Amino acid sequence: MPTIRVEMFEGRTVEQKxxxxxxxxxxxxxxxxxxxxxxxxxxxxxxxxxxATGGKLWSDPAQPPAG
Known part of the structure; x- marks a missing residue:
């Protein structure tokens, strides 16, 4: 049977896991x-x-949309 690897941002509770x-x-x-x-x-x-996604760290503040 499989081994399932779950990668996610820290902060989930033991109950959620x-x-x-x-x-x-x-x-x-x-x-x-x-x-x-x-x-x-x-x-x-x-x-x-x-x-990081799209070259930007998730910890970086969100940039307001240009316009």
């Missing part, structure tokens, strides 16, 4: 078969300054 782990496990078993015990989920919390 627990709920996501349950939902991902159920979806995986429903879709691929197997047992829940065979599904591994790894959570990676990433600081906003360690993630």
């Amino acid at each position: 627990r709920a996501l782990a349950q939902a991902l496990t159920e979806a995986t078993v429903r879709t691929l078969g197997g047992s829940p015990e065979a599904v591994d989920i790894l959570f990676y919390d990433v600081a906003r300054q360690d993630w």
Whole structure:
């Protein structure tokens, strides 16, 4: 069975991660078969300054639209 890697901004609670782990496990078993015990989920919390999209860090202040 698979190992699922979840990368997301830090700040989620343990309860949120627990709920996501349950939902991902159920979806995986429903879709691929197997047992829940065979599904591994790894959570990676990433600081906003360690993630960039479109060449801009998520920690940088948003720029007002030009116009």
